[in-house]
Amino acid sequence: MKHNQRRNFVKKTMMAASAGMVLPHISLGKEKDNKADKNKIVGHGNFQYKVNKEWGIQDPAKVPINDCHEMVMDDSGRLILTVSGEHNANILIYDKSGKVLSSWGDSFPGAHGLTIAGEGSDQFLLITDPEVHKVFKTTLDGKIIQTFSAPKEFEGYQDANLFKPTETAVAPNGDLYIADGYGENYITQYNSKGEFIRYFGGKGITDETFDCCHGITVDLRNPNTPTLLITSRGKQEFKRFTMDGKYIETVKLPGCSICRPVIHGENIYFAVIVTKDWWKYDGMVAVLDKNNKVVSLPGGSEPNYKNGILESPMYDGSTFLNPHDVCIDNDENIYVPQWFSGKTYPIKLTKV
Incomplete structure (x- = not known):
């Protein structure tokens, strides 16, 4: 969903609620106490998980959230989460038990994409904010090191507000790639010093x-x-593209609106934020093998291919509410932040 469409979706949903329309059940920070749900197993084959919807729950009075977007894990095993909103911290730091260790940031109201790079004490974050049209490079404790706005090196941005970045990636040599997913859809490449290299x-x-x-x-x-x-x-x-922006291949995944690919081991993981209808809570997690074949769909129907093409999967109707990202720890557990889910905290999928 493009950025302005997301805004309209939120606005229409609020209007529907005020008009008395029945919306899907959501809870503000705490899921219903349901024994069957606590013991639910999702996924397929070698990628099955026990669902824990209580893992990340906090007291909303002490740790308020709005929409959760993305999560990464640092070298010490802490889980770092972006949360949009003007009246809450935009970065939450969890430990693996689900406790919030700290929070910071009130300058990223549209906090969206989150990338971690570097090693040890030299690790840093890249936070994209399409609301303020910037990308921020920060320390792990929130000091802003560098800021990227609409690139001036080419004519794609006559208006700086057209730049609405959603994600970043860092190459082994330190080159930075910025994806302008809610804006003009350019990928802009910079070197490790922040100097423009190219766009595509x-x-x-x-x-x-x-x-x-x-x-x-x-x-x-x-x-x-x-x-x-x-x-x-x-x-x-x-x-798939080369590191200098040359097209290689397309992997089609019918029915899967992909947020971002996450590599862990030989597999690709990603959140499918919606399969059919943005007006209904939806979504699942996908796991692909090294040949780009879907082997598990936690929260969805068993993956099935017909004539080499993935058949559109079906949402299971209960596990997720618009999952937006995945973070995989060293035990292959998955942490899932969710967008526009009724202010729910991240869910944990424990590998079985």
Whole structure:
């Protein structure tokens, strides 16, 4: 969903609620105490998980949230979450038990994409905020090191407000890639000093262009030939590019509106934020093997291919409320932040 469409979705939902229309059940910070739900197993094959909807729950009076977006894990095992909103901290720091250790940031009201790079004490974050049209490079405790706005090196941005970045990725050599998923759909590449290198992509339906380049990551599974995986969410696919922006291939995933690919081991994981209808709570998690075949859909129907094409999956109707990202820990557990889910805190899927 493009940025302005998301705004309209929220606005219409609020109007529907005030008009007395029945909306899907949601809870503000705490799920219903349901024994069956606590013991629910989701997923398929070697990727099955026990659902824990209580993992991240906090006291909303002490740790208020709005929409949760993305999560990463630092070298010490802390889980870092972006949360949009003007009246809450935009960054929450969890431990693996689900306790919030600290929070910071009130300068990122549209806090969206979150990338971590570097090692040890040199780790840093990249936070995208399409609301303020910027990308922020920060320390792990919130000091802003560098800020990126609409690039001036090419003519794609006559108005700086057209720049609405959703995600970033960092190459092994330190190059930074910014995906403008809610804006003009360009990918802009900078070196480690923040100096412009090139751009590619843009809005369109060709192999080289995107319909909402919502997510981007560097695929290092072949260490000799790293590549970029970039979402084209409106087309329910992701595309592979060389590190200098040359198109390689498209992986089509019918019925799956992909947020961002996340690499763990030899697998690709991502949140499917919606399958059919933005007006109904929806979504699941997808796990792909090294050949880009879906092998598990936690929160959805068993993956099935017909004539080599994935059949559109079905939401199970209860596990997720618009999942937006996945973070995988060293035990292969998955943490799932959710967008527009009634202010719910992240869910944990424990590997079984």
